[in-house]
Amino acid sequence: MLHCSRQFFALLFGVYFVALTCATHASAAEPKGLLWKIERDGANPSFLLGTMHSEDARVLKVAPEVQRVFDASRSFTMEVVLDAQAITATAQAMMFSDERTLKTVLGNDLYNKIVPLMAQHNVPEIGLSHFKPWAIFMTLSMPPAKTGVFLDAALYAAALEQKKALHGLETVQEQLNIFERMTLDEQSQLVADAVKHAGDLGAVFEEMIGIYLKRDLPGLQALNDKYTVSDDSKLEQKLMEELIDKRNLRMLERMAPRLQEGQAFIAVGALHLPGERGLLRLLEKQGYRVSAVY
Numbered sequence: 042m043l044h045c046s047r048q049f050f051a052l053l054f055g056v057y058f059v060a061l062t063c064a065t066h067a068s069a070a071e072p073k074g075l076l077w078k079i080e081r082d083g084a085n086p087s088f089l090l091g092t093m094h095s096e097d098a099r100v101l102k103v104a105p106e107v108q109r110v111f112d113a114s115r116s117f118t119m120e121v122v123l124d125a126q127a128i129t130a131t132a133q134a135m136m137f138s139d140e141r142t143l144k145t146v147l148g149n150d151l152y153n154k155i156v157p158l159m160a161q162h163n164v165p166e167i168g169l170s171h172f173k174p175w176a177i178f179m180t181l182s183m184p185p186a187k188t189g190v191f192l193d194a195a196l197y198a199a200a201l202e203q204k205k206a207l208h209g210l211e212t213v214q215e216q217l218n219i220f221e222r223m224t225l226d227e228q229s230q231l232v233a234d235a236v237k238h239a240g241d242l243g244a245v246f247e248e249m250i251g252i253y254l255k256r257d258l259p260g261l262q263a264l265n266d267k268y269t270v271s272d273d274s275k276l277e278q279k280l281m282e283e284l285i286d287k288r289n290l291r292m293l294e295r296m297a298p299r300l301q302e303g304q305a306f307i308a309v310g311a312l313h314l315p316g317e318r319g320l321l322r323l324l325e326k327q328g329y330r331v332s333a334v335y
Contacts, residue, residue: 074333075256076107081329085303091311092192093253106335114306117200118299119193122209134217135176143172146225154236161185174228175220181235210292219283234271258315286318293323
C-alpha cells in the first residue's frame with residue numbers, strides 16, 4: 042500500500058514535470074525569480090511561487106524569503122488540493138475498467154521494454170496488466186518516487202498545520218482529462234518515447250534541479266528547448282497546448298478571487314510563470330503589478 046500511495050502522489054504531481062519538459066514559450070529576456078509579488082490597488086499583495094516536482098532535499102528546502110511570505114499569508118492555493126478524493130480519483134483513472142490490458146494495447150515488444158523500467162518504480166509485472174498507457178508514460182517521465190513528499194505537498198502540509206484556507210486551481214479530473222482524452226495510439230507513442238529516453242532522465246532531472254535552484258526561468262526554458270517529451274512534433278504541440286496554455290488561462294481565472302481577497306500564497310509549476318502566455322504576463326495584462334521577490 043505504501044508503494045501505491047507513492048505512485049498516486051507521483052502521478053498527481055507528474056503533470057508538473059511533464060510541463061517542465063514540453064513548454065516552449067519563455068522569452069530569453071524573462072527575469073529570474075521563483076517567488077513573485079502580485080499587486081493591484083484595492084487589495085493586499087499576494088504571492089505566486091513557481092515549484093518543481095522533486096523530492097530532492099535542495100528543492101524541498103524553503104528559502105527564508107519564501108517562508109516569511111508563506112507564514113504571513115491568509116490562504117494557500119495549489120494546482121490540485123491533495124485530499125483523499127484526489128488520490129482515489131487518480132487511482133481509478135489510471136486503470137482500465139474493461140477487458141483491455143496494457144500488453145494488448147502496447148504490443149509485446151514495447152510491453153516487454155517497460156516491465157524492467159516499471160520495476161524500478163516499485164511496480165512489478167503482476168501489477169501492470171490494467172495500467173493505462175498514459176499512466177505508464179507519466180510514471181516513466183519521473184525518477185522513481187521514494188517518499189511521495191514534494192515541494193507542493195510539503196507546502197500543503199504546512200498550510201494545513203497553520204490552518205490556512207485551502208484552495209485548488211483545478212480539479213484532479215481536469216488534469217487527468219488531458220491524458221484521458223488522448224487516443225490509445227497517442228498514449229502508446231508517449232510510452233515509446235519515454236522508454237527511448239529513459240536513460241537520459243536522471244541527468245536531465247539533475248540539470249533541471251540545478252537551473253531551478255538558480256531561479257533561472259530562461260535557463261529552464263533553454264533546457265526545455267533541448268529536450269522534448271515526444272519525437273512526434275504534432276503530439277508534442279498538442280501536449281504543450283493542453284499542459285501549459287489552456288491550463289494557464291484556467292488558473293488565471295480561478296486565482297482571481299484569491300488575489301481579490303489578498304494575502305494569498307499560490308504555488309504552481311515553475312513553467313506556468315514565464316512567456317507571453319505565462320501567468321506573469323497574463324496577470325500584467327489584467328492590470329496587476331508583478332515583481333520578483335526571490
